[in-house]
Amino acid sequence: MASQISWSFKHFDAKTVDEAVKHLIDSEGKASLIAGGTDLLNVLKDRILPHPPEAVINLKTIPGLDTIRNDPHGLNIGALVRLRDLASSARIRDSYPVFWKAATSVASPQIRNMATIGGNLCQDVRCWYYRTPRLIRGAVVCKRKGGTKCYALGGDNRYHSIFGGAQGCHAVCLSDLAIALICLGAQAETSKRTVPLEDFILPGVGTALDSDEVLIGVHIPPPETGSKGAYVKFTTRKATDFAIVSVAALLMFEKKKCKEAKIVLGGVAPGPWRAESAEDILKEETVDASTAEAAGKMVIAGAKPLKENKYKIPLVQALVKQAILACL
Amino acid sequence: MDKEIALARRIKLVVNGKPVELEVGDELYASYTLARALRETMGLTGTKIGCDHGECGACTVLMEGEPVNSCMILAAECDGKHITTIEGLSDAENGQLHPLQQAFLDHFGFQCGFCTPGIILSAKALLDRNPNTTEQEIKEALSGNLCRCGNYPDILISVQSAAKTMRGESK
């Protein structure tokens, strides 16, 4: 019953990646992929999509996608690896503490037992206009859903972007893993190609996945010697929350000076925000309170805060400074 | 759409040590979750539905011994899984309460009691792994279980008391 009013769907347990791809092709772009399900099920329960998927394709039944393994070029993490397995991996904790910290900060123990790295990277935005459950006041068709208006503009945008919109959408990227992994120079491996992670996440859209493409893993290059990282996540509560602002910082030290820095922010822009001007400030500098503060100031260069989120300006400055100093 | 695949399926799972068969139709809804299956199909209403969005933990059950939000799992995806609900904690034969259940009785571990099954199960997973646990570890293990009545201090005391019992220390 592929009718407009029905939100029921066919469910397929894919046995191989090819099978998953075949189902995607067969459903002509009207299927959803399910991994942990912790985002998709809410999206479906609340009926927030303009059109319901006709099929849901289960990736959990594909063997081999849930392993963490070394390879000659670093670490390969299967897309179906659960967050809790990332958190309990000594290898990740010791070699990639920025990533490890990000992984342990996500949601709750229960969610981490179900949610996957692939799902976390592909998660849909949390804008409360976008996420309005259909039941409480009918469908809200915002710009991101093909409508004409971004309701955050002129509305309550305290948790929206301070660096403008993308495709007219001002919702922010809140994937803790994406923020940390981009800092680490990770790549996304799909059923078709391998791309840098920063190109995999498309601001204002979601991911770069084609309608017949599946994310199958993430690749992280080996950690550089002399590199120190930190992940700072500013939240309302001490657990469970998405970030208001998050900062991943990775500093490469050589002879007490910062040779190179990577600073990526979440919660401030439609995609992960690479603070290149702040990174430049730190290059070849001694890292101390003064340079950290200067870097913090540079991050908000060019910021275009909205009416309700100007508080993010001093907050970002403070958190960037904190993250940088935490790398010492 | 491949019509051959879309047939009624039998899901076989084990709940509280007993095998259960669920028939799920070929058209599913996001709302027919493990939580609904437990409560409505199997009559195990000890698992509660609170927010139904994985945000409160009231629906927590153990899957392969680990706490999960049963409202976030499609019943159709539970084939081969081993589930423990609150009903599975006391001794099946003599009804003796699990140390956690007893501790929550002894130490005022609940007010309205709605979050209690989920909390006890999250705590069980922690103490099964390690009964020698710190206060911070208990709090982190329970960080996904909200208690709206705010009974957290007594919940902590209850879990600590149960941990003591499970370590074999005197009451």
Add this chain to the structure above:
Amino acid sequence: MSQELRYVGKGVPTESGPEIVTGKEIFTDDIQMAGMLYAKMLRSPHQHARIKSIDTSKAEALKGVAAVLTHENIYQYIPHVLVPDTFLLESETFYALDSEVFYVGEEVACIAAESEEIAEDALALINVEYESLPAILDAEQAMKKGAIRFNTRMDSNLVGKFEIQDILWGNPEQGLEEAEIFMEGKYSCSVQTHATLETNCVICEWSNDELRVTATIQSPANLHLRLARALGIPQSKIRITAPRLGGGFGGKPGYAESRPCLILAVLAKITGKPIKIRLTMAEKLACTHTRYPTVASLKAGAKKDGSLTLLQGNLIANEGAHALIHGITDGVACSRFDTYRIPNYDFHAQAVYTNKVPSGPMRPLTGCECFWISESFFDELAEKLDQDPVEFRIKNHVKKGDIIHMMFSFPHAKSIVPGGDAPLLIGMAAQEFGWKGQWKGWRKTLQVNGTKVRSIGVAVGNNICGIHYSTVILKVNPDGSVNVGLPVAEMGQGLTTATSQVVADALGVSQDKIFIHHETPLAGFAYGSIAQCGLPLNVAAAKIAAEDAKKQLLEMGAANLKKKVEELETEDGFVFVKTEPQQRIDFPSLLFNHGSYLTVVGRGTAHPSYMDFDPETKLPFQERSYHVGLAEVEVDTETGEVQILRAVTGAECGRVINPRIVEQQMQGSLIMGLEYALYDGILHDKRNGSILTASLTDYKLPTILDFPPDSKTVVSADPDHAPTCVAYQAKSMSEAPETFVAPMLANAVYNAIGVRIREGPLTPSNVLKALGKVKADIAKHGRRKSHGEPD
């Protein structure tokens, strides 16, 4: 007390414990019935609109749909009457289903179907044509002359007043003249909602012509009265059962659920099947009542010697689109400003209708909203007087014999404190906190760690000990077991436990023989598990009923043992001779000897404190429970984050029925008040009033990690403090402990950062703004420096 109390005063385990920890306890949604249908509501997307047409034909044709109700057909089945409010007055705006809708999310139609999913699918098939109407959201704007009317059928946006809603005492002019010091300010805080994990759930079923409702209702009797009137059937033909509730806090009061109950009652009648609705968490958060958005401007006068001469004030409460408790809001709000001894008052409160989700009661009604205002304001006054804020409160707080505002203005404006010593309590809590050793003066930090500053603050709160009458029926069965009909809900506040402790001692039977059920009309009638009615009214009525039953048993015992009644006593289910306890007879034998199938029925009615009058002043008494809190906070001046490091909360209890339950209420209220003070709360979109925080991701509830690491409770437990409380002079404990928490934190944050935040909450954003760190113009931050360029 002629006999030692065996159960009262002990930390006996809470009732239903074994059922709760094994998952056997039945909550409303756990109930499944054969042939049950499921209901879903269609909700308005418009803030204010007329329904021009509504076509349900496609929805009705969907397989699995049993019935659809709209304003066009529901009145075939029920009289077209306004759904009455608590006091059976006309609630000006509330019909079962209406042709005009007044807020985003208001119910427009209801579908009954074989499953929730089919019902939800069918909602999309209902075709509604709306005519959008002008709407108003801001209460201050809505009060102005010529303001947009929130309801086209009403001339005014002002909620009608019920009796006396202002405080006009003494001579305000004189108070102004006498004052040497003045303090003025305007205050408001956030909007909290109940967000109970168990949402609202209603099941309706007809058995012949008796309506049976099982629902998450704090006050079955309250709902009972409304349903009878709205359905046009006798009260005797309705039975309402409240299973254990998964939390209430005012979110399931009974009157707020009239509409879904009424609609489901009709659907159950026309389909001939039981029908259930369970609100989703989104509906609970975005479509059910919240605390009142409240703003007040206050002005106080005082003399240099520290005595207060005057309080002037104007308070505006945003009622939303329906006055769920008609005409009461503003009167109750006034009662939050009578904490201190002030001879002259000129205080006005006004509730105002607007086009948003109705506001309503939450732990306690207007309490936290108003104490944020009052206790922030009086803290500022204390500073102006250069007094230690604890000393200020000890010196000026009302106590026994002082005049306070009559909370429900029936028809008296004033009442008198019958007993109680809040200053004593404040001193006790302050001592436990170590206040004297820590307080260094206003805006003095205790510690500075880098960008983090620490300081302390204090606030007080209170709430009335119950309103309206409560009648309980108690039955001693032939086997000596006891049934107590308690027509109010158990929701974890320990009511059932306290009742059985009290009945056990009052009747003289062991606690495990007592079974309490919560069903009207068989159980009696009472206002509900609301407004702190528990101990002073519901349990009190149970005690009176127990004493009534005991009297009958003693009279039987006198005949049986051939003694005088005064020579006898009861204990453990026996009547015995006091001087020769071995001369005794157990209740079953006693009953059997007097007649086969004989049972004893006890009846108890308890009245609220204000039905008793002080003989001297002729004023009604008004019993309240008094509370205080002191906290130490740390504020990060760079991020705006506020942490509570430690807190001491104090409560004046009268006699403590169950010390562990008292502690639970105090601790639970602390974290609930922390949430009110520090988190965003319910957020409305200013363009259409719709609630944006429709999930527990956006409406945040504290986790176990958010509980203050160090919190202690102090209890002042002198029965003489609660002279009007019939149940062993025990005061209520369930609502008042939240009232002081938010201002306590506001006052501590003030001392830490040196800037007063009058417009709460204390979110990082508001703290950063207060510190001047949120600049309108960020251009000067934006320029990119070149290498080596100086600042």
